Amino acid sequence: MYYRRKILFAILEAFEGTLSHTKLQKILFLVTRKQAEKSFDFVPYKFGSFSFQANQDLLTLTKRGFLSNQISNKTSNWVFESSDNYFHALKKEDQAAIKQTIKEVDGLTQKEMVRYTYRKYPYFAINSQIASELLTNEELEKVALQKREFKEQAFFTIGYEGISLEKYLNKLIINGVRLLCDVRKNPLSMKYGFSKNQLKHACESIGINYMHIPELGIESNKRADLKSINDYNRLFDEYEKTTLVENNDQLEKILDLTNSFQRIAITCFEKEPCMCHRSRVANSLKKLPAWDIEQKNL
Template sequence: MLTYKKKIILALIEKLGRKDITAKCLQKYLFIYTRISDNKIYDFVPYRYGCFSFEANKDIVSLSKGGYIYINHPEHAECSYELIHRNSEIIENLSLFDNMAIDKVVKKYGTLSSDELITYTYRTWPFTAINSEIKYRLLNSEELARVQAFKDRYKKTETILYTIGYEGLTLEKYLTQLITNDVKVLVDVRKNAFSMKYGFSKATLKKAVEGIGVQYIHVPQLGIESEDRKTLNSQEDYDRLFEIYENTTLIENWDSLLYVRKLLDKEKRICLACFERDPRQCHRTRVANALMGLPDVNYKYEPIIL
């Protein structure tokens, strides 16, 4: 399906008029477009080479599979994109304001080299460079200090137990919450770390989380079987399920709870992760309560709710 977001990508590639648009550059063009336009089609996260959208990358792969673009050397970090067929109707179907924003991106930044474009985004939005693997090559000492200042802004010294649910969040917004709360370890307490929502199945989530410098650990022993959740229609149903959970699964897997406690004592800031947005409707809260009930508690409990 050719969504509006995908049309934006195709229009950008077509108006740039090149066959050597690298993955790094296209991500930067899309990011700048979202800064110029009111149409915030993608969220971005500071990643290995700066601002990156997993959702945009997924759409680019989809466009390749659909026969709209060709990806040169898809297995390499330096892969590049080119249109297979030019299609003026795609541009004509975009709004006037989106076309104007794309034209501005192309005119102002389209002739920059890859290094120049990436450097520009780092200098203009230092937060995007905090996890960059190439910032030391591109920035001077003063610019690096500005990037470090953004990173230091989120550093916390106290020991904190966080919880988070990904319901309603893009992967990019989710990762940004981990960054801004200085989470060191994401502890996935789902029984089965699989999700129909893009980015939140185990392998993809692990790769994304580790890409921002956060350790990922799956503790399925503390999860709840999927079939036990099928008849939850009210808060009373949730409460009843979690009471059973506390008296069975949690007790039977107490060693796993103590393992999480050791992680917290060692790493200082960990986050229990599951699906539900509302902490009252997720067993991660019961896990957190159990951790708060252990002896010698020297940490705070802060659920992340968006």
């Protein structure tokens, strides 16, 4: 079992086996603030800090019979009933993080717990639908200061290799990206969060538009035997002479989208742009007569 899932079990154990969906997210968030290497990452969501990965883990554990997800008209609870003791299976520092968090939130209702996280970590309240109900005007101003406002146009490229969905999304948020263009031919991934529907849902739930542009992708079979930088360069040289020439209208489309959304990003898998065809898309965009937009890799 993944260690991070033992953290979830241990938190539920510490709270007598039952926590509402919102409370568990907030407690887990506070626990991870005390970890040197965080078990889960979070994004600013509709009700504050939220981990897509933790939510997916909880759903998976429910399907496997480790948890039950009890939903009624008024409450939604994760329930863990087991004689196993996962708390004592944790590292000492993670046990301490949970104990400290228990003291931190002792006696708080769910609403008070949410308010507490907003006050202490205002960045995670920037997309909240209930912040105005919970915070004073002064506290709301602190939240507003976490929102970055950009007037200038910008174009970004970003790969998801080696980072969580939440870290990836935070990069988009911090840089004011309003539209993510997926330039993979087949937007499927073994990594949670990065298949088309998952990524589209995650983006749109935090206010970022998503668009798939498969015409600018590369067939998977052409990537099969790439071993050296020379192999990649040969593939991308061919891609530049064929796919990008044949799909110049899609490059013009990206120009139009940038003018409409002001700040957009194109995405694929590889961390390094030189190992990814998105770098060639970016270079081709620079050659368009009307292109005069700053480019940056995230």
